Amino acid sequence: MASISHIRSSSSTFKPEPFITKPSGSSSPTTSISSISIASKSLFKEQARCRSDRPYSLSPLNSVAREVPTGLSSPFDFAPKCSTLEKDPHALWKRYVDWLYQHKELGLFLDVSRIGFTDEFLEKMEPKFQMAFKAMKELEKGAIANPDEGRMVGHYWLRNPKLAPNSFLRVQIESTLDALRKFADDVISGKIKPPSSPEGRFTQILSVGIGGSALGPQFIAEALAPDNPPLKASADYQSTHNLVGIEFIDNTDPAGIDHQIAQLGPELASTLVIVISKSGGTPETRNCLLEVQKAFRDAGLDFAKQGVAITQENSLLDNTARIEGWVARFPMFDWVGGRTSEMSAVGLLPAALQGIDIREMLAGAALMDEANRTTELRNNPAALLALCWYWATDGVGSKDMVILPYKDSLLLFSRYLQQLVMESLGKEFGLDGNRVNQGISVYGNKGGTDQHAYIQQLREGVHNFFVTFIEVLRNRPPGHDWELEPGVTCGDYLFGMLQGTRAALYGNDRGSITVTIQEVTSRSVGALIALYERAVGIYASLININAYHQPGVEAGKKAAGEVLALQKRVLAVLNEASCKEPVEPLTLEEVADQCHALEQIEMIYKIVAHMAANDRALIAEGSCGSPRSIKVFLGECNVDEMYA
Numbered sequence: 206m207a208s209i210s211h212i213r214s215s216s217s218t219f220k221p222e223p224f225i226t227k228p229s230g231s232s233s234p235t236t237s238i239s240s241i242s243i244a245s246k247s248l249f250k251e252q253a254r255c256r257s258d259r260p261y262s263l264s265p266l267n268s269v270a271r272e273v274p275t276g277l278s279s280p281f282d283f284a285p286k287c288s289t290l291e292k293d294p295h296a297l298w299k300r301y302v303d304w305l306y307q308h309k310e311l312g313l314f315l316d317v318s319r320i321g322f323t324d325e326f327l328e329k330m331e332p333k334f335q336m337a338f339k340a341m342k343e344l345e346k347g348a349i350a351n352p353d354e355g356r357m358v359g360h361y362w363l364r365n366p367k368l369a370p371n372s373f374l375r376v377q378i379e380s381t382l383d384a385l386r387k388f389a390d391d392v393i394s395g396k397i398k399p400p401s402s403p404e405g406r407f408t409q410i411l412s413v414g415i416g417g418s419a420l421g422p423q424f425i426a427e428a429l430a431p432d433n434p435p436l437k438a439s440a441d442y443q444s445t446h447n448l449v450g451i452e453f454i455d456n457t458d459p460a461g462i463d464h465q466i467a468q469l470g471p472e473l474a475s476t477l478v479i480v481i482s483k484s485g486g487t488p489e490t491r492n493c494l495l496e497v498q499k500a501f502r503d504a505g506l507d508f509a510k511q512g513v514a515i516t517q518e519n520s521l522l523d524n525t526a527r528i529e530g531w532v533a534r535f536p537m538f539d540w541v542g543g544r545t546s547e548m549s550a551v552g553l554l555p556a557a558l559q560g561i562d563i564r565e566m567l568a569g570a571a572l573m574d575e576a577n578r579t580t581e582l583r584n585n586p587a588a589l590l591a592l593c594w595y596w597a598t599d600g601v602g603s604k605d606m607v608i609l610p611y612k613d614s615l616l617l618f619s620r621y622l623q624q625l626v627m628e629s630l631g632k633e634f635g636l637d638g639n640r641v642n643q644g645i646s647v648y649g650n651k652g653g654t655d656q657h658a659y660i661q662q663l664r665e666g667v668h669n670f671f672v673t674f675i676e677v678l679r680n681r682p683p684g685h686d687w688e689l690e691p692g693v694t695c696g697d698y699l700f701g702m703l704q705g706t707r708a709a710l711y712g713n714d715r716g717s718i719t720v721t722i723q724e725v726t727s728r729s730v731g732a733l734i735a736l737y738e739r740a741v742g743i744y745a746s747l748i749n750i751n752a753y754h755q756p757g758v759e760a761g762k763k764a765a766g767e768v769l770a771l772q773k774r775v776l777a778v779l780n781e782a783s784c785k786e787p788v789e790p791l792t793l794e795e796v797a798d799q800c801h802a803l804e805q806i807e808m809i810y811k812i813v814a815h816m817a818a819n820d821r822a823l824i825a826e827g828s829c830g831s832p833r834s835i836k837v838f839l840g841e842c843n844v845d846e847m848y849a
């Protein structure tokens with residue numbers, strides 16, 4: 206009896222036509238009538254399931270059809286796409302072998318066999334890919350690839366300065382690299398030292414920055430920092446202190462900042478603070494800096510003697526650092542975006558200070574970039590990733606990207622990729638000005654551990670994702686492995702979990718990509734970053750969006766500014782009422798009225814509740830649970846404020 210898998214195995218490109226009740230002509234001529242009808246029934250059943258698998262499908266038959274973005278041409282023409290995952294083991298093995306990508310020098314493999322793209326799809330996508338390759342070539346030559354901001358996009362030059370479009374930029378890259386290496390060496394050797402540390406040298410790094418000015422360094426520290434960082438080299442030191450070589454402050458959360466400062470304790474005196482901000486004006490980073498500077502003052506320390514700035518020349522931060530005479534300043538280039546800045550001073554300086562081999566990181570990235578320059582799709586790993594993303598998400602982000610690295614040290618990879626992918630691809634308008642509402646959601650933590658959290662839903666629940674497994678072949682440094690039961694090591698379990706999860710998901714029609722590296726090294730991590738940077742760039746071309754700006758972020762920032770401005774008005778109104786004799790507590794309506802912002806009453810309520818929770822306003826009557834009952838006043842009258 207012919208089953209659906211038999212029919213499929215007759216062609217690796219088999220893709221059932223939507224909603225047909227007859228098998229296609231590709232079925233074997235020897236198939237009996239009864240087997241055809243059985244096959245067609247199961248085919249129909251499968252198609253019905255596919256439809257319900259895709260609640261966001263753009264089929265007009267689907268009652269919850271997603272709006273078709275204007276100007277977007279998908280090779281699917283928004284028709285429902287059924288599972289094309291190969292089930293026949295022999296055909297699947299053939300697909301695996303045929304599509305396996307290997308980068309010999311990097312020891313990196315990419316397996317796309319568990320994503321069900323078809324030959325027909327490939328054919329349709331080929332012209333789009335050729336256009337994307339051309340766009341990447343232009344970008345690398347210095348085209349204004351970020352037209353909205355009128356900027357070049359040059360992160361690829363950072364690992365191969367010879368590619369820079371002119372010698373000025375090449376020299377800028379090379380001299381920054383030389384300067385940061387020398388600086389890191391001088392800090393590690395103790396040549397550059399803090400003025401009042403009992404150790405007589407820097408022993409710790411505190412990185413202050415947010416978004417692209419934090420996520421890369423955080424990922425790299427987690428992935429690559431040695432257990433014995435060079436700043437903690439002395440044996441005496443190691444026996445008495447925590448050995449974490451870098452701490453991060455990446456939010457304007459006072460409690461979070463206090464926690465980091467408390468963690469540093471007396472080590473603040475020997476902490477090198479690296480303040481990172483491309484724009485040099487990000488309010489959160491400014492707040493964190495002011496908080497850290499206050500901690501220095503409170504401890505009787507001179508911040509300037511321990512501060513380093515990484516920012517664009519002449520930014521607010523740069524000018525502050527210059528005027529205050531900080532220890533060092535390193536440039537952030539206009540043509541490097543925050544989320545692609547890991548190979549600039551942003552990522553390299555903290556890495557070098559932790560004893561991470563930045564030459565190797567750059568070399569890994571350069572090798573990967575080189576591989577990604579081929580215009581042969583099959584041999585271009587970044588293009589293969591982009592192809593899978595397009596197929597898996599219908600080119601409209603209909604499925605989420607789940608990143609599962611089976612290695613604890615890669616825990617922060619998904620967090621890093623969240624910004625790289627979502628800030629780059631999550632766009633309202635295409636390059637042609639049409640509304641597209643593009644993007645791919647990214648999440649994940651670490652494989653193995655996540656098995657006990659959300660893999661249940663991935664296997665059996667809503668099918669709104671595709672997985673990327675990151676496999677690391679080596680368990681432990683050579684000679685350290687041991688068998689915790691006969692023939693089985695701890696790492697064998699992790700390996701088994703990866704393979705088992707991949708198979709179990711596939712068995713339930715959940716597709717996956719697998720990226721395999723030999724070990725987590727500076728070189729392989731550099732290559733991973735470069736792989737994803739390029740995949741994002743190529744994918745952005747496929748869907749015709751600008752991957753290098755982030756206009757949406759501005760809306761939230763602007764709204765936050767408006768909230769703070771309103772808070773100042775609320776404070777002024779409350780202050781005036783609190784300066785009266787007797788003090789006049791005000792209702793929320795009265796506050797809103799006096800602020801000339803009646804339409805903002807809900808926000809005023811939230812401001813009052815926030816101030817009350819922080820002892821900056823007092824509730825005279827009522828409670829925050831029933832907003833209409835509240836009467837509020839300030840604890841004391843600030844006369845200066847009244848006349849300010």
Ligand SMILES: O=P(O)(O)OC[C@H]1O[C@H](O)[C@H](O)[C@@H](O)[C@@H]1O
Nearest residue numbers: 416417418482483484487543758
């Ligand atoms: O480096 P900065 O200028 O301080 O910017 C930090 C972050 O700010 C915003 O959130 C941008 O959307 C991010 O792309 C950027 O990385």
